[in-house]
Amino acid sequence: MKSNQITVEISDNRKEKPAFSSLQFGKTFTDHMFVMDYTEDQGWHHPRIVPYQPITLDPAATIFHYGQTVFEGLKAYLSENEEVFLFRPEENIKRLNRSCERLCIPQVDEEIALEALQKLVDIDREWIPNVEGMALYIRPFIISTEPNLDVTPSKSYTFMIILSPVGAFYKEGINPVKIAVEQEYVRAVRGGTGNAKTAGNYAGAMLAQKQSGKSGYSQVLWLDGKENKYIEEVGSMNVFFKINGEVVTPELSGSILEGITRKSVIELLKHWNVPVSERKISIDDIYDAYKNGQLEEAFGTGTAAVISPIGELFWKSEKLIINDGKTGELAKKIYDALTGIQTGKVEDPFGWRVTVQ
Structure with missing residues (x-):
């Protein structure tokens, strides 16, 4: 054909x-x-x-x-x-x-x-x-x-x-959102369908999202389904943290969707010579970085919102306010670069933009 x-x-x-x-x-x-x-x-x-x-x-x-x-x-x-x-x-x-x-x-x-x-x-x-x-x-x-x-x-x-x-996926737009760390439900497990984009993954996530919404949170931060400690995704987005100058995102483990925006952010950061790594990172690591004053930024990435800064994490009855609840400098720079490439406002050195003839 x-x-x-x-x-x-x-x-x-x-x-x-x-x-x-x-x-x-x-x-x-x-x-x-x-x-x-x-x-x-x-x-x-x-x-x-x-x-x-x-x-x-x-x-x-x-x-x-x-x-x-x-x-x-x-x-x-x-x-x-x-x-x-x-x-x-x-x-x-x-x-x-x-x-x-x-x-x-x-x-x-x-x-x-x-x-x-x-x-x-x-x-x-x-x-x-x-x-x-x-x-x-x-x-x-x-x-x-x-x-x-x-x-x-x-x-x-x-x-x-x-x-x-x-219009905008989150009503907050590029402004930071509040996220609750999910401690009861899990989105996916290794060996399941977490790395596939299939309807059941999203249906199974709705209860946690609904409950967090009642508490004033835009979405949930998902932890792994085995040990309930390693960070996986935020809502239906991949997630990044800037810790002491380094950008970290959870490694693809079989239960995390390989996002196109995630991939683009990693390639963009490497192009800018910003330290970036894909590795297992626990919620305890994030908490320790926060307490030590090293958690500088956090943001989700995905097609719908592109970049969604995280201004607050709610974890074990404690509110972790990130970057004073403001959009981080790096998150804004990434957002401007990606949306600029997408809309033709800036140069596309990667060949990502495709013109519809």
């Missing part, structure tokens, strides 16, 4: 676009979507861009019962010259296929997926907000569709891409 086999059906009924200044994250969707099907006898076939519409599935479809699904998230950005840019989209498709492998889902052709993604964004480019700090969120995902209650991998799947103009 070649990429030029993607068919396009343009919608006759265009939606009214919302006021971009009042957008909420993930609540509004564009006029079109991409769809492609998989069956054992045909493989992946019939790639198409069609009007955005509901889908119909058999009640026995395996997605409803065994959660065999993977997804991705990236953004399209509008430059001051009205060019449309993507940020390292090939990394998202590679990670999608790694997640597919873990969930026993047939991998997609990366060339087809990237071509479909760019075509879809180009068709709905008018939906990209022209407001600073906003973008068009892109959600590729695959669901299992075979009607079968036997606990076995599905024999049919659907791959879709939908688009959503979005």
Whole structure:
């Protein structure tokens, strides 16, 4: 199957676009979507861009019962010259296929997926907000569709891409958020699906997030599922700490998602000759660094928020105020560099920015 086999059906009924200044994250969707099907006898076939519409599935479809699904998230950005840019989209498709492998889902052709993604964004480019700090969120995902209650991998799947103009993921924006260290629940364990981007990881995290929200915290800091001491992620983001001049992030252990923003931050820091390391780091290490006055900054990284500074950690009834609750100098510098590359405002020495033609 070649990429030029993607068919396009343009919608006759265009939606009214919302006021971009009042957008909420993930609540509004564009006029079109991409769809492609998989069956054992045909493989992946019939790639198409069609009007955005509901889908119909058999009640026995395996997605409803065994959660065999993977997804991705990236953004399209509008430059001051009205060019449309993507940020390292090939990394998202590679990670999608790694997640597919873990969930026993047939991998997609990366060339087809990237071509479909760019075509879809180009068709709905008018939906990209022209407001600073906003973008068009892109959600590729695959669901299992075979009607079968036997606990076995599905024999049919659907791959879709939908688009959503979005504002800030956290209402706080680049301002620091308050995070509670989770001591009861865990997000994932080594050998599980923590390093895959699959729905169950997020569903299982919602209770802890809900409880922390009631206490005034934006998210939770996840600890490992075995010893309940080593830091893994913050909410649905990777996490970094600046300790005595060195930036540290938890090493990929099989239970941590390999974030594209995480990877980019590490490469950016090395480019700047800022000391950065990936290693196991415990909550006790963070507490000791805080008490010794060496915990200088902390921040989460991810596609949705890019950089989310952490101004407070709540740990064992104690509030750890980081950098006086203010955005750190390094976090701001990283945010400006990444968003500058993404929107075309600054030079891209890494070749991360992709122009949608």
